[in-house]
Amino acid sequence: MLFEGIILTCSTRIKTERTAAAIFHIVSGKKSIQTIQDIRMFELEDFYGIFKNLPKPVFDKKINELDKLGLLQEKEKSAYDITKSGKEWLERNSSNLPLDYYNGLHYSNTAEVYNERLTLLIQTLTNSKKSNFAFIPVIENSSVEKWVKFHYKEMKVHEARLLSSIYNELRSLLRHFSNQEAELFVERLTGYRNYGKSINQLADKYQMTNVDVKLVLTGMFHRMLHFIQQERDNYKFMSFIINDIFHTALITHSANTTYFYLKKACTIEEIAQIRGLKYNTIYDHIVEIALYDPDFPLTNYVPKHYQKEIMKAFNATSSFKLKTIKQLVAGDISYFQIRLVLASAKNLLESGD
Template identity: 30%
Template sequence: MASFYLLKGKKSGQTIQDVTYFSLHQYFSIYPKLTKEEYEVELSKLYEYSWIEQQDTLLKVSDKGEAQLKGYKNPLFNGWLLRGNEKVFWGRLELVMQTLSHFKNNESRFIPNQKDYFVHQFVKSYLRERDYKSDKFQQSFKNQLEHLLLHPSLGENHRTLLIYRLSGYQISGLTWDQLAMAYDSSVTDMKLQFVEALHIILTNLNEVDHPDLTQLAQDIFVHNPLTQSALKTEQLLTQGYSLQEIASIRSLKVNTIEDHLIEIASTNKSMSLTPFISEEDIHRVLMISTKNKTKKLKIIRDSLPELSYFQIRLALALERSV
């Protein structure tokens, strides 16, 4: 279930560790509302097509699956820095577009698609600061959006999905079921392509070309990717407390504090870890990991029994070159 928790963005030590070890940052939290039922359905499809296979206790991509992946572009997700917040951005954009469309047609009363209170408050404040009823602003906003939609990283499917999901004057955005039927695909596929499209446009927003759209992305990116609990541990570490002392202060297990340190190390590559493991031992761990093409802790520890599992995890979290 590790991949399930990865897609949902579970903020556990194990999931953060997996993200770091296998460089999966872009996929973290790209589907926060994924259900186990949806996950099992998609997994069963991969089995059915023989694209994945069981190997001991692990799942791996089969030769047939590898062949299927040839020619596919690497998805352009940015999950680690967005954490599902792209939906907030979309809510703001959708409500602004719906509002401008109605006012352009001299209709000030309409039922907004967006029900989120905070989105409503943000958009109200955003529009009050602009002459949103004027043709000049409406045309400028449209031009900025069109410019962004023409970004070369977006595929035609991305553009179509974004446009079809928008609502306006006497026009309702298509539902996921309608889109899935139109594309002869699954709802899950549609949602993931939509999220990728949002990640692409958010990553490529800039003040020069999209000044008004950029304002809609306010506070969307996560500036400190640490969980709140890990952040508290980091603050105590900087004050000179040991892991045992922090565990006592916070009434947590030492193992939990160690998980926090793994998380901190994975996001702060310049952090000194010499109080916990020497540079020489880091080098040895990474050499063995590279030589054996594995990140399994037991295999590495069999070669380095003098090191603890925590030290090995810490070395792997650094992703330093050897």
């Protein structure tokens, strides 16, 4: 049910502006300029990267199911719009869909590391307390293992106190969730002589799909991180776990490099030459920067009378499709300028200008 709710919610905002593949790229966290622009344009930042290893065939199968059920309808090739029945389904099931748990743009990377560090720490400390050092780690991530090994040297003399802190902080965090969600989370943990249940086992027990189990757990991690960030004094141990990786990555690394040169007053031509990239790639970077920089100097790239013309066309069509807007503006206005104005418009609308 949760997977369906996420796809239908994304479809509600995107409509037929993009193909279904765009939703897949958002949910799976594709690191492309187009996807970053899409999550901003269609206000889907919360769902970015919430299921990084989602198999494409699983996604495609779900799209087809929703189409056959009449909740989605293919309007153009691979472009689906939510139907009246789909909207009614969302309204009917909204109370059972914890969509507000997600904050993918901010937490997708942090949540993964938080989960693995916490899981391995609990397994390590509970086994160490019982003098069992021959256990098999449930987390197979070399960087996480190194982190735990490094900090365990300091932790081992305070095992009892630290385990008590973990217990109390987790208990406090889990109060923000339903009983079933809390049970799902706890049953996934591994301790001394007690291995956590697999995704398959949890799906069978709670009569859920594997995809929904993973999405519920991901949403819980995002919500936990929100409370940890807001109440660091109450979650000192949890804050320690993520202290070195708690950050917000708003733009891609490549765009950030272009941003560095722009701040040095380099021209597009100069940046392309320095970086050995095509002009269009630099244009993509500039559009991405404009999405997140409220002080972006739009007039340097698009004269004000062109900005007004582009916005007039956008308001008349209510569409982000570049081709549709291009047909209504002066011929010498480029696609790059249209994209740039639409990107900057998001910031202008949010600031109330």
